[in-house]
Amino acid sequence: MSEDRRRLLRAMFDAAVAAADPARVVPAHLPAPPRGRSLVIGAGKASAAMARALEEHWQGGPLEGLVVTRYGHAVPCRQIEIVEAAHPVPDEAGRAAAARILEMVRGLGPDDLVIALVSGGASSLLALPAPGLTLEDKQAVNRALLRSGANINEMNCVRKHLSAIKGGRLAAAAHPARLVALMISDVPGDDPSVIGSGPTVPDPTSFADALAILHKYGITEPAAAIRHLEQAAEETPKPGDPRLASAETVMIATPQGALEAAAAIARAAGYEPLILGDAIEGEAREVARVMAGIARQVVRHGQPAPRPCALLSGGETTVTVRGGGRGGRNVEFLLGLAVELGGLDGVSAVAGDTDGVDGAEEVAGAFVLPDTLARAAALGVDAKASLAENDGHGFFEALGDQLVTGPTLTNVNDFRAILIEG
Structure with a gap:
């Protein structure tokens, strides 16, 4: 028995698990090919499998791009580069991949298409510290949050405000290209601004929110991260930001x-x-x-x-x-x-x-x-x-x-x- x-x-x-298999859920949601370039970027534990499914069913012209996934989660792709990095605490491989992805989307035009493949784990894998912060600063905050009992919304709020790429910053950099984000949700409520810390969607949270979360859990180090949040020099893109007007989000699998x-x-x-x-x-x-x-x-x-x-x-x-x-x-x-x-x-x-x-x-x-x-x-x-x-x-x-x-x-x-x- x-x-x-x-x-x-x-x-x-x-x-x-099978209900969220990228091979099953990606093909029906692919956007129409553009007149210009087709660039595929992404991050998450499912991103490599999503990239493979996209390649196998893409009906347009040449693809190019890069996605970053967790060590051991890579699958071979022909046109899209796959990079592995650390999760849940980010490492140098993730930082370097995030920097490359951000650079790739800059300088695109309105005829170009960016397909962003975002799934759980993207927040740690797409780790590009904000100016003035180091990877070690982000690692220290991540470890402290993981041990604190903070929920995923709280952790990702902090991560967004210590990042150069999260909280809508990636989509802002891709403007004026059309951006379509295909997301596999791993968060309560399927909020796209929380999945992977929302690199392609507006961020409704603030530096003050992030600082309050660290205070709530008694996290006082590293000093550089605290100082960055206190200074609040450049907020994340908010709802209504014109740079994100052409960004589209499609939820392809959910809990x-x-x-x-x-x-x-x-x-x-x-x-x-x-x-x-x-x-x-x-x-x-x-x-x-x-x-x-x-x-x-x-x-x-x-x-x-x-x-x-x-x-x-x-x-x-x-x-x-x-x-x-x-x-x-x-x-x-x-x-x-x-x-x-x-x-x-x-x-x-x-x-x-x-x-x-x-x-x-x-x-x-x-x-x-x-x-x-x-x-x-x-x-x-x-x-x-x-x-x-x-x-x-x-x-x-x-x-x-x-x-x-x-x-x-x-x-x-x-x-x-x-x-x-x-």
Whole structure:
């Protein structure tokens, strides 16, 4: 029975990922070829796969360009150059690629077309510090934000205002060329100004907002970054900026679409799917507590759905790392869920990042089964102690319950499914 549950949970996760496969979602959204040049740029964990899909289905003239993706996520392209760089903390390869991309779009005319391929991870991969800042300054801020518990909107607000390319600056540099951004959303609410820190769309946030976020989380270093935000020398392009008037955004894959694909798998297997939300945020262990409460309500009272059912959700939780573990929001969620459920019979779960990487680990997530706590105890692994240490990766590794996919070449944020037997 446990293996049947695991297979169904894995099939649901795989369906969610497949719904955002660039080979499936890019071709229908390609713009008409221009009279002038066709330039392809982009960044993100899915950007190389998006570039390949574009090349394979492009009906216009020659293509040229450059996209930057995460190490291990490259795929071969014939005309578009693919560069790999670091994520989630940027490196020199990402900085150099961002500088080249910004230079490529300058000097274009109104007959030229820029196709921007933007997906989750673009913010770290397209790392070009604002004048007066260094890559080391950006790395330090990124690390501090990742450990602080800040949500993706907050992190990207800060990143925009420390950047020479994000927050609409890339689109402004491409003016007066036509720009079409094809986006795969990895953020709650699918806000294009948040995906990849919005390099091609107007930025509604300000330097003051970014500074307030650092103050909120007690981040006071590096001094150069704080000083840059305080000086607020040149704001990002705002809504209504004429330089962005010809920029178009097309959302080609979303977390909601991934949840609906997984729901179809659950329904075919005899489970009534209940989508709880595609934009759920908060501390991973607190979200786990809420989800465990819903699961118990189903078991005891048949609400908000009768058994058998599947509770599905997406979004991006956070982990404030206080222990000595490696973090990882999906494994932290699952470990918290297992502790809250206490081995409740008939309840199983999967959670994973649809890009195949939970936090900084090359592991997508993990599985929880009714016997998870019992098997851990038999191995001498204390679930509550592991949770206190933020060591979900270590916990599920010891049990052999990790979800390992390798790079999926897409990213529509986290996927969570809780199966409740009849």
